[in-house]
Amino acid sequence: MSIEAKFKKLGTDNAPGQEVRQSAAGLEALIRGAPIEGRPVDFSHGDVDAHEPTPGAFDLFSAGVQSGGVQAYTEYRGDLGIRDLLAPRLAAFTGAPVDARDGLIITPGTQGALFLAVAATVARGDKVAIVQPDYFANRKLVEFFEGEMVPVQLDYVSADETRAGLDLTGLEEAFKAGARVFLFSNPNNPAGVVYSAEEIGQIAALAARYGATVIADQLYSRLRYAGASYTHLRAEAAVDAENVVTIMGPSKTESLSGYRLGVAFGSRAIIARMEKLQAIVSLRAAGYSQAVLRGWFDEAPGWMEDRIARHQAIRDELLHVLRGCEGVFARTPQAGSYLFPRLPKLAVAPAEFVKILRLQAGVVVTPGTEFSPHTADSVRLNFSQDHEAAVAAARRIVTLVERYRA
Amino acid sequence: MSIEAKFKKLGTDNAPGQEVRQSAAGLEALIRGAPIEGRPVDFSHGDVDAHEPTPGAFDLFSAGVQSGGVQAYTEYRGDLGIRDLLAPRLAAFTGAPVDARDGLIITPGTQGALFLAVAATVARGDKVAIVQPDYFANRKLVEFFEGEMVPVQLDYVSADETRAGLDLTGLEEAFKAGARVFLFSNPNNPAGVVYSAEEIGQIAALAARYGATVIADQLYSRLRYAGASYTHLRAEAAVDAENVVTIMGPSKTESLSGYRLGVAFGSRAIIARMEKLQAIVSLRAAGYSQAVLRGWFDEAPGWMEDRIARHQAIRDELLHVLRGCEGVFARTPQAGSYLFPRLPKLAVAPAEFVKILRLQAGVVVTPGTEFSPHTADSVRLNFSQDHEAAVAAARRIVTLVERYRA
Numbered sequence: 001m002s003i004e005a006k007f008k009k010l011g012t013d014n015a016p017g018q019e020v021r022q023s024a025a026g027l028e029a030l031i032r033g034a035p036i037e038g039r040p041v042d043f044s045h046g047d048v049d050a051h052e053p054t055p056g057a058f059d060l061f062s063a064g065v066q067s068g069g070v071q072a073y074t075e076y077r078g079d080l081g082i083r084d085l086l087a088p089r090l091a092a093f094t095g096a097p098v099d100a101r102d103g104l105i106i107t108p109g110t111q112g113a114l115f116l117a118v119a120a121t122v123a124r125g126d127k128v129a130i131v132q133p134d135y136f137a138n139r140k141l142v143e144f145f146e147g148e149m150v151p152v153q154l155d156y157v158s159a160d161e162t163r164a165g166l167d168l169t170g171l172e173e174a175f176k177a178g179a180r181v182f183l184f185s186n187p188n189n190p191a192g193v194v195y196s197a198e199e200i201g202q203i204a205a206l207a208a209r210y211g212a213t214v215i216a217d218q219l220y221s222r223l224r225y226a227g228a229s230y231t232h233l234r235a236e237a238a239v240d241a242e243n244v245v246t247i248m249g250p251s252k253t254e255s256l257s258g259y260r261l262g263v264a265f266g267s268r269a270i271i272a273r274m275e276k277l278q279a280i281v282s283l284r285a286a287g288y289s290q291a292v293l294r295g296w297f298d299e300a301p302g303w304m305e306d307r308i309a310r311h312q313a314i315r316d317e318l319l320h321v322l323r324g325c326e327g328v329f330a331r332t333p334q335a336g337s338y339l340f341p342r343l344p345k346l347a348v349a350p351a352e353f354v355k356i357l358r359l360q361a362g363v364v365v366t367p368g369t370e371f372s373p374h375t376a377d378s379v380r381l382n383f384s385q386d387h388e389a390a391v392a393a394a395r396r397i398v399t400l401v402e403r404y405r406a
Numbered sequence: 407m408s409i410e411a412k413f414k415k416l417g418t419d420n421a422p423g424q425e426v427r428q429s430a431a432g433l434e435a436l437i438r439g440a441p442i443e444g445r446p447v448d449f450s451h452g453d454v455d456a457h458e459p460t461p462g463a464f465d466l467f468s469a470g471v472q473s474g475g476v477q478a479y480t481e482y483r484g485d486l487g488i489r490d491l492l493a494p495r496l497a498a499f500t501g502a503p504v505d506a507r508d509g510l511i512i513t514p515g516t517q518g519a520l521f522l523a524v525a526a527t528v529a530r531g532d533k534v535a536i537v538q539p540d541y542f543a544n545r546k547l548v549e550f551f552e553g554e555m556v557p558v559q560l561d562y563v564s565a566d567e568t569r570a571g572l573d574l575t576g577l578e579e580a581f582k583a584g585a586r587v588f589l590f591s592n593p594n595n596p597a598g599v600v601y602s603a604e605e606i607g608q609i610a611a612l613a614a615r616y617g618a619t620v621i622a623d624q625l626y627s628r629l630r631y632a633g634a635s636y637t638h639l640r641a642e643a644a645v646d647a648e649n650v651v652t653i654m655g656p657s658k659t660e661s662l663s664g665y666r667l668g669v670a671f672g673s674r675a676i677i678a679r680m681e682k683l684q685a686i687v688s689l690r691a692a693g694y695s696q697a698v699l700r701g702w703f704d705e706a707p708g709w710m711e712d713r714i715a716r717h718q719a720i721r722d723e724l725l726h727v728l729r730g731c732e733g734v735f736a737r738t739p740q741a742g743s744y745l746f747p748r749l750p751k752l753a754v755a756p757a758e759f760v761k762i763l764r765l766q767a768g769v770v771v772t773p774g775t776e777f778s779p780h781t782a783d784s785v786r787l788n789f790s791q792d793h794e795a796a797v798a799a800a801r802r803i804v805t806l807v808e809r810y811r812a
Contacts, residue, residue: 003529003679010682049474058471065464065664068455072664108514108666108688115687123409124530137686144686258471258478260514260666260692273409276416280543280550281521282514286666286692 001146009143027355030348032403039386040362041393046337046384048255051307054299057256057292064291072287077275078106082293089297090265093222094246095235102268105275106293108285110219110249110262113274115141116281117215117245117264120273121181122147129174129182131166133340133371133378135189135217142183150174152182153374156191156331157342164193168202175210182207185217186233187224190340190371190380192333194224197231204236213243213270220336222304223253225312228334234266242267250296252337252384253307259289311337314383314390321394325401337384340368342377345406350376353404361396407552415549433761436754438809445792446768447799452743452790454661457713460705463662463698470697478693483681484512484669488699495703496671499628500652501641508674511681512699514691516625516655516668519680521547522687523621523651523670526679527587528553535580535588537572539746539777539784541595541623548589556580558588559780562597562737563748570599574608581616588613591623592639596746596777596786598739600630603637610642619649619676625668626742628710629659631718634740640672648673656702658743658790659713665695717743720789720796727800731807743790746774748783751812756782759810767802 041047064071071079080101087100098104107113118141122128126147130138131154142149152170159165164186171182182203187194195203207214216233224230234244249262262285264274278284315332318339322330327344346353350367357363357379368378383390447453470477477485486507493506504510513519520543528534530552536544538557548555558576565571570592577588588609593600601609613620622639630636640650655668668691670680684690721738724745728736733750752759756773763769763785774784789796 001529003527006529007526007679007682010679010686045479047475048478053471058468061467061471062464065459065467069453072454073451108692111686112688120413121409123407123412140686144683258693260688260690260695273413273416276413277550280416280517280546282518282666282688284666286514286695287664289666289692289695 006144010140024355024359027352027359030352031356031360035360036396036399038362038392038396039389041385041389042364043381043383043385043393044364044366046252046255046382047386048257050386051255051310051384053255053258054250054295054303056295057259060292060294061259061288064288071291074284074287074290076279076284077104077271078285079290082106082290085294086263086296090248090263093297094232096232096241098265099268103271104263104265105271105278106285106290107262107264107278108282109251109257109260110217110247111137112282112285113247113249113262113264114217116274116277117247117270118142118183119145119277120270121213121215126181127174127177127179129171129179131184131188132373133190133368133375135185136370138183150177150179154188154191156188156193157329161332162196164188164195164199166195166199166203168199168206171203172206175206175212179212180210181213181215183215183217185219187220187333187335189220189336190338190366191331192336192338192340193331194228194230194334197229200231200233201236201238204233204238207243208238208240211243213245215245215247217247219247219249220252221248223308223311223337224335225308225315225333230335242269245270250293254296256292259286259292261285261289261293310387311384314385314387315339317387317391318381318383318394321391321398325398328401337382339381339383340378341381343379343401346401346404347406348404354379356404357397357400361393361400363393363396412550416546430761430765433758433765436758437762437766441766442802442805444768444798444802445795447791447795448770449787449789449791449799450770450772452658452661452788453792454663456792457661457716457790459661459664460656460701460709462701463665466698466700467665467694470694477697480690480693480696482685482690483510483677484691485696488512488696491700492669492702496654496669499703500638502638502647504671505674509677510669510671511677511684512691512696513668513670513684514688515657515663515666516623516653517543518688518691519653519655519668519670520623522680522683523653523676524548524589525551525683526676527619527621532587533580533583533585535577535585537590537594538779539596539774539781541591542776544589556583556585560594560597562594562599563735567738568602570594570601570605572601572605574605574612577609578612581612581618585618586616587619587621589621589623591625593626593739593741595626595742596744596772597737598742598744598746599737600634600636600740603635606637606639607642607644610639610644613649614644614646617649619651622650622652624652624654626658627654629714629717629743630741631714631721631739636741648675651676656699660702662698665692665698667691667695667699716793717790720791720793721745723793723797724787724789724800727797727804731804734807743788745787745789746784747787749785749807752807752810753812754810760785762810763803763806767799767806769799769802
């Protein structure tokens with residue numbers, strides 16, 4: 001494949017945060033009515049000014065700088081002292097052992113962990129089972145390494161509230177067709193649904209039966225709402241621990257994205273390959289930033305409960321506003337801060353409506369096409385925002401849906 | 407190529423900073439005499455405690471954290487305000503225009519820039535001209551993307567002091583053989599030599615004649631010693647600016663490695679591809695860290711002169727010590743902080759001697775085999791160290807050379 005062809009698949013024009021590079025040319029003819037006033041809201045990512053970084057994070061960074069060279073130049077897989085601190089916390093959280101020395105790597109963000117994990121498991125021509133919809137980078141990662149994506153549908157719309165809605169028959173068919181890697185996010189990005197214990201159990205059983213490696217992106221697994229139960233794949237009895245890599249990070253719930261930190265843990269063989277690659281990709285997660293992880297999973301009592309309660313309140317009010325609009329479907333997110341409403345039929349194309357939302361209402365959302373070819377009628381909102389501003393922005397979305405209704 | 411085969415080529419066992427993962431098994435039988443006392447020195451990378459980060463760097467980081475979400479979530483290619491600050495400084499330094507909007511990307515370290523630049527220019531089967539010796543990751547990057555390395559020799563040993571010693575005929579042969587990318591460091595890592603104006607002019611002319619893309623790693627180009635003149639390839643009249651990417655960063659001279667910052671600038675088309683890839687590799691250089699670049703190329707008057715003078719003094723004393731040992735050849739580094747002495751014939755293999763240096767003398771050096779298959783008899787020292795400790799460590803190296811001399 002030529003370089004040009006390879007990079008053509010990596011389009012970032014609609015990626016969150018890149019709107020500044022978009023042009024609005026050609027939209028004028030479609031515009032109906034006047035702009036709607038209101039504080040702009042960028043739902044493409046969380047607002048770390050509204051939900052601030054974990055208290056103490058900056059002090060830990062500062063101490064890292066003070067400690068000098070030992071913190072600046074860590075092993076490529078990250079500082080061993082910090083890995084020693086994190087391993088038991090991650091083990092307690094996920095319910096299965098974590099090997100600090102050989103089974104854990106600190107990466108530049110969860111994105112860094114995903115990139116290394118896919119690179120370390122997918123060779124050219126390998127088939128990889130990917131959920132639709134799921135985090136948009138998953139598909140791009142597989143394509144960049146010239147793997148072949150085998151889509152598996154997630155019917156979060158029809159599934160009852162106790163299930164995420166994974167097509168388990170489809171997953172088995174993917175394995176039968178030769179897929180040896182399964183990559184998925186739980187809670188699902190963008191739909192916010194959590195896989196049930198039964199679904200995780202069946203994923204584990206299928207992976208074991210077909211000898212498949214599973215990369216579980218659990219970035220949002222700490223931010224769970226009332227009534228949500230969560231099952232960690234890596235703790236399932238059926239799984240071979242060497243065939244699972246779990247990915248997490250403090251960028252979202254903890255609002256620490258500015259430090260670029262993530263972790264991957266599990267399979268020693270895969271983690272070893274990930275470190276070798278990290279050595280030529282970026283050497284290591286920023287040394288001083290790594291020190292911030294000392295406070296991860298060690299937040300003050302009540303801090304996480306408060307963060308969850310605030311997000312749950314925003315979620316509930318946004319759902320109320322969106323469901324008040326005829327033809328909108330929005331499943332209740334069980335964890336994380338993504339809402340993925342399906343909009344009714346509009347008189348403009350979905351990509352145009354996303355641009356119109358930005359231009360007429362100061363509202364940035366991520367188009368559903370980023371997550372699956374089958375969700376063009378949906379948009380993703382990261383509702384980790386200022387509460388009032390988010391609700392007002394949702395009202396503006398509804399106003400424009402009405403204005404552009406087909 | 408299987409994943410296992412692909413990653414086997416990415417060995418990091420002898421990589422700087424990874425010594426902690428090495429075993430010393432099997433060396434006992436070779437050991438001669440007792441350990442030599444002395445403060446341990448890790449010549450595998452610079453000592454940022456001895457040569458501290460640029461004053462003000464931490465304050466800029468702190469201000470970045472204070473500014474919140476806008477600094478945490480920048481464009482993937484980095485904050486535009488910071489790119490606007492840097493572009494004219496980099497243009498002034500290199501003598502050719504830099505386009506802040508489309509021709510500059512901020513990366514997680516210079517390593518991040520190198521990775522993205524190679525990924526954005528080398529497809530499977532492409533031939534890439536690589537200097538021997540040169541930075542060890544260059545070869546690994548080409549191999550990771552399944553390119554074919556075409557080595558070009560750098561005869562820094564025989565070249566007179568005014569030239570780096572590049573085999574220009576060999577470079578032209580590489581281009582004739584189909585290489586369309588040339589990747590090199592200037593000053594050269596590990597030899598510390600600077601390419602002459604004539605060498606750069608000829609590289610530019612050859613690249614233009616064969617339509618080759620040049621990736622110039624100029625990481626150390628600010629730390630130049632008395633009498634060294636430096637020519638920026640990107641400012642040569644012969645070059646097509648769209649065929650050159652220049653890479654720099656503040657990790658070395660400025661001791662800011664703990665923040666993981668680098669930049670690549672030049673070709674708009676290549677920078678655009680690099681950003682697309684960054685979106686799936688690590689999203690962006692750590693947002694808060696990016697703020698530290700506001701102080702880059704804006705250091706207090708005299709600061710750089712002082713840093714250079716201190717390094718030149720260490721360089722000169724190390725050269726004096728090493729040249730006092732019969733059979734050692736050490737060319738004078740013209741820039742940067744690498745010394746690459748060739749040792750006389752020893753009774754133990756070079757890889758063993760490197761381990762012996764660590765075990766018996768507390769001295770960590772990087773084996774010459776990391777940089778070229780033809781420099782196994784050399785070791786690389788990053789002499790950005792505490793002056794006295796470095797000189798004492800060099801004396802211990804000489805003592806062990808005498809002890810193990812063949």
